[in-house]
Amino acid sequence: xxxxxxxxxxxxxxxxxxxxxxxxxxxxxxxxxxxxxxxxxxxxxxxxxxxxxxxxxxxxxxxxxxxxxxxxxxxxxxxxxxxxxxxxxxxxxxxxxxxxxxxxxxxxxxxxxxxxxxxxxxxxxxxxxxxxxxxxxxxxxxxxxxxxxxxxxxxxxxxxxxxxxxxxxxxxxxxxxxxxxxxxxxxxxxxxxxxxxxxxxxxxxxxxxxxxxxxxxxxxxxxxxxxxxxxxxxxxxxxxxxxxxxxxxxxxxxxxxxxxxxxxxxxxxxxxxxxxxxxxxxxxxxxxxxxxxxxxxxxxxxxxxxxxxxxxxxxx
Amino acid sequence: xxxxxxxxxxxxxxxxxxxxxxxxxxxxxxxxxxxxxxxxxxxxxxxxxxxxxxxxxxxxxxxxxxxxxxxxxxxxxxxxxxxxxxxxxxxxxxxxxxxxxxxxxxxxxxxxxxxxxxxxxxxxxxxxxxxxxxxxxxxxxxxxxxxxxxxxxxxxxxxxxxxxxxxxxxxxxxxxxxxxxxxxxxxxxxxxxxxxxxxxxxxxxxxxxxxxxxxxxxxxxxxxxxxxxxxxxxxxxxxxxxxxxxxxxxxxxxxxxxxxxxxxxxxxxxxxxxxxxxxxxxxxxxxxxxxxxxxxxxxxxxxxxxxxxxxxxxxx
Numbered sequence: 260x261x262x263x264x265x266x267x268x269x270x271x272x273x274x275x276x277x278x279x280x281x282x283x284x285x286x287x288x289x290x291x292x293x294x295x296x297x298x299x300x301x302x303x304x305x306x307x308x309x310x311x312x313x314x315x316x317x318x319x320x321x322x323x324x325x326x327x328x329x330x331x332x333x334x335x336x337x338x339x340x341x342x343x344x345x346x347x348x349x350x351x352x353x354x355x356x357x358x359x360x361x362x363x364x365x366x367x368x369x370x371x372x373x374x375x376x377x378x379x380x381x382x383x384x385x386x387x388x389x390x391x392x393x394x395x396x397x398x399x400x401x402x403x404x405x406x407x408x409x410x411x412x413x414x415x416x417x418x419x420x421x422x423x424x425x426x427x428x429x430x431x432x433x434x435x436x437x438x439x440x441x442x443x444x445x446x447x448x449x450x451x452x453x454x455x456x457x458x459x460x461x462x463x464x465x466x467x468x469x470x471x472x473x474x475x476x477x478x479x480x481x482x483x484x485x486x487x488x489x490x491x492x493x494x495x496x497x498x499x500x501x502x503x504x505x506x507x508x509x510x511x512x513x514x515x516x517x518x519x520x521x522x523x524x525x526x527x528x529x530x531x532x533x534x535x536x537x538x539x540x541x542x543x544x545x546x547x548x549x550x551x552x553x554x555x556x557x558x559x560x561x562x563x564x565x566x567x568x569x570x571x572x573x574x575x
Numbered sequence: 576x577x578x579x580x581x582x583x584x585x586x587x588x589x590x591x592x593x594x595x596x597x598x599x600x601x602x603x604x605x606x607x608x609x610x611x612x613x614x615x616x617x618x619x620x621x622x623x624x625x626x627x628x629x630x631x632x633x634x635x636x637x638x639x640x641x642x643x644x645x646x647x648x649x650x651x652x653x654x655x656x657x658x659x660x661x662x663x664x665x666x667x668x669x670x671x672x673x674x675x676x677x678x679x680x681x682x683x684x685x686x687x688x689x690x691x692x693x694x695x696x697x698x699x700x701x702x703x704x705x706x707x708x709x710x711x712x713x714x715x716x717x718x719x720x721x722x723x724x725x726x727x728x729x730x731x732x733x734x735x736x737x738x739x740x741x742x743x744x745x746x747x748x749x750x751x752x753x754x755x756x757x758x759x760x761x762x763x764x765x766x767x768x769x770x771x772x773x774x775x776x777x778x779x780x781x782x783x784x785x786x787x788x789x790x791x792x793x794x795x796x797x798x799x800x801x802x803x804x805x806x807x808x809x810x811x812x813x814x815x816x817x818x819x820x821x822x823x824x825x826x827x828x829x830x831x832x833x834x835x836x837x838x839x840x841x842x843x844x845x846x847x848x849x850x851x852x853x854x855x856x857x858x859x860x861x862x863x864x865x866x867x868x869x870x871x872x873x874x875x876x877x878x879x880x881x882x883x884x885x886x887x888x889x890x891x
Contacts, residue, residue, distance in 0.1 A: 342864075392733070409725055409732070409737075410730075410731075414831055414832075415832070416709050416725070417709040417833055418832050420864055421832035422830070423829040423832075426862050427826040427829050428822065428826055431747055439863070440863065441860060509744070510743040510744055513740060513742050513743050514723065514737065514827070514830050515830075516730075516736050517733055518733040544744065546739055546755055552734075
């Protein structure tokens, strides 16, 4: 029987979004459920997820669904699990057998991977990376995630956890403490939280006038708005963030020689402030063979659809 | 017709070694020619190479040779070329069409890649990495090279030049100037030349007694011998070098989540001084999911045979 649809599921810390996607990458129906369940309530969440997929596919029919792709924090492609996901109460310090439970319940093939890997597959299937065989997806959100594609295949590594580029070292000595327990991780500088942290540090360290001083809580969005209004400190914060990213990217290129690095997520929207320093610093740190040859590109997926599309692309 | 042999060729700055290798990884015959030809003499070198392979295979017969694998500085697998190899006068600033020229001359399939990639394939075919699908080969010689294997395949990247981990940044600010023109490259600290450089720097910076002070020219071998004789400064030099390597390795693991990192070359022999700091520093910089899970292993190939074996393994 022809199965012209897949379901994409994006498990986030607050909510889980899911949608039915056709071969052209159109989301034909979508819905959202709560992700916030207690430490012992993984099964309740998974039951709710399955019930929601049944309802979502009621009109089209589950028998028209080729597969279900799930993007989830610490999703392990090999094992079909969510392992020790810090921002999901029901998966913290635990191994949750997501794939086996959902596929048994719905009798449809299920695949899981982490959010950034899902984004990379989505980009390759429906977005900027169509036709590319070697690229790196960097997601600049609350954290910094990555999905690495080499020779047309997502890199999972020996254990399924490859591509943690947000936790490579950006600042070697006295780097910022990261949520992972290490110091100096790229994520502590180049995530939305990292940008806000830079703002607070720099405001504390100088008397320089800045519209950011008037705010009690500073978010990366505030820094973006200040930069857009010409605030010099805010503009320099993005230059600094871009430099940190550009240096890191140069090392990533030395590893896998990608055709492009694709940026996704909130910070990627700060393009006009962050893109030039990224490119300049990356090129300054590349071997001559790669200078000005590796593209830095924005995601080709609409922000609101990207997580569902990415997860769904796993299922084709 | 059964073709039970391959030829492995290792093009080095001074000499080019080549050997006939059987399926079990035994070098049944070998020879060596001079690599030092002038800027306009690439063709003369290639003619000499082909003549030498004809002579080498005279008894066994060229028709018993399944293929020829060549490991060469800046060897490009996709294009079959040597491109701009700094330590070969006849290939500096040039693109040498090695594969097409040799395969036309001998009528045998020819493959080229860089030395470190060849070493990785050799390790996978005959050495420590047999059965491994995800590992990273690090060659610690005059320079620092790398060959990356992901899911059983060597990583070539978009352009064939992937795996330049010796030119990732080890020291971000005021790092040592590298032959490539960048600063702070891993190679400037962790190669044999890097170790000698550390020795000279440290001797200049302090008055600490050391047997190394008696020497006019210090090589990494001198540092090893001094360390073996209990010289404290020499021992600390290897600790420092091991730390630099261990930190870098932690970032490499975050990229491709390998089962093991395999060390090859002169410095790898300084195992007892360098291995513990490598392991300690790598584990201190790994995400919790990888701590104490990634092996650091010595090459399983005999140093003298490894280059020929590695190159030959490309040809199977």
